[in-house]
Amino acid sequence: MGTTFHGPNPWPHITRAIRTRGPRHAAIAYLGQDAPELLPLRAGDVLVVNAGAAAIRAHATSPAALAHYLGKGVRVLSCPTLHAKVIATNRRAVIGSANATVNSTFADDAVIITDDPPIIADTRKFIDGLYDLTEVDHAFIDNAAREWAIGRAVPIPGITGRIHNPDNEFLPTPVTRMFVKHVVDYQPNPTEQHLIHEQQPSRTTSGPVAKYQLQSLRLGKPSSIIPGDMIVLVSADNEWIYPPALVTSEPTRIPRSGGAVLVFLRIRADLPPLSLNVAEKHLADLGHPAPRLRTDHYVRSVSIRTALLELWNL
Known part of the structure; x- marks a missing residue:
């Protein structure tokens, strides 16, 4: 095949080029509702998209498309600073400007498709090296659907506005409800295992590591905990x-x-646990000698909530 250039309507060529055996890895910034027809992926594939709040509210990435891929067993991750449009299969790499949207089929887009092994390897390396990633799961999609309903209120990072700090998407602003809870070791019963399986997305060992x-x-x-609350867990x-950690679902x-x-x-996988003694000393140094971290409770104090977040520079 060699290396070929395709434009101004490259999607028929992209769709045909990625119909290969083996896992496909794609980093496509924006997905329209028709994305599955342009970008047919299957179980075992990895898809990184820009499903940040700004992209969802601007209707640049469709929650329906995310749900489709998740239902097919594709591992989907969100990178709120992603602007690239690249795909790597075992045999080919696609590099260009085309988002998986109906607008792209009418725009003057262009891509290069190549079977050059070093370029395929570099494309895969780029995708696997992306960071600030969130695993897209059912709770993520439910929240994305709510953001979609808000409408076109937020500029799209890298297109119409400045790139925002993706960490802002992890924490509610401001953090008004926080609880301290102790971890209890137990063996989930079959019903719990089913609930957990239904909520968690399909994962493979390949692809980027989700943050x-x-x-x-x-x-x-029964608890008064609601979506948007923060939970600080302490070992038994x-x-x-x-x-x-951010609560993303109603109690079931x-x-x-x-x-x-x-x-x-939703947890930050890159943040380590801390010694409770060290945390208590830090809070005491900030004027909180009795933060009650050894008992389960609702953290009413705004200053203690802020101090707890600062333990991890949040």
């Missing part, structure tokens, strides 16, 4: 305190569990 990941939390009784032996009652509920949290 934001999904984690489940079992609460022993009071030795470790874990980075704040677990049948035959005595009233227990399950919630899902």
Whole structure:
């Protein structure tokens, strides 16, 4: 095949070029609702998109397209600073300007398609090296659908506005509700395992490492915790305190569990746990000698909430 140039309507060539065996890795900034027809992916493939709040509100990336790929078993990740449009298969690389949108089929886009092994390897390396990534799961898509409904209110990073700090998407602004909870070791029953499996996306060991990941939390009784709350987890032996996690789902009652509920949290996988003693000393140095980190409670103090976030420079 060699190396070929395609424009101004490259999508028929892209779609044909990626119909190969083996996993495909794609980093396509924006997805329209018709993206699955242009970019047919299957279980085992990896797709990185820009599904940040600005892209969703601007209707540049469709939650329906995200849901389609997730349902097909594609591992989907969101990178809110992504602007590239590249694909790597086992046999070819596609590099160009074409988003997977109907607008792209009418615009004057162009791509290069090549079977040159070093370029294929470099394209795959680029995709695997992306960072500030969030695993797209059902809770992520539910939130994206709400952002989509808000409308075209936010400029698209890199196109009509300045690139924003992707870390802002992890924390609510401001953080008004925070809870300290202790981790309880237990074996999930079959019902809980089913709920966890339904919420978690398909994952493979290939592709980029997600910075934001999904984690489940079992609460022993009905709770007032709601989506948008922050949870600071402490180990059962009071030795470790874990980075704040964002609640992304309503509590789901677990049948035959005595009233227990399950919630899902979005965590920063790149932030380490800290020694609880070290954390307490830091808070004491800031004027909080009794932060009550060894008991479960609602953190009412604004200054303690801020100090806890500062333990991880959040």
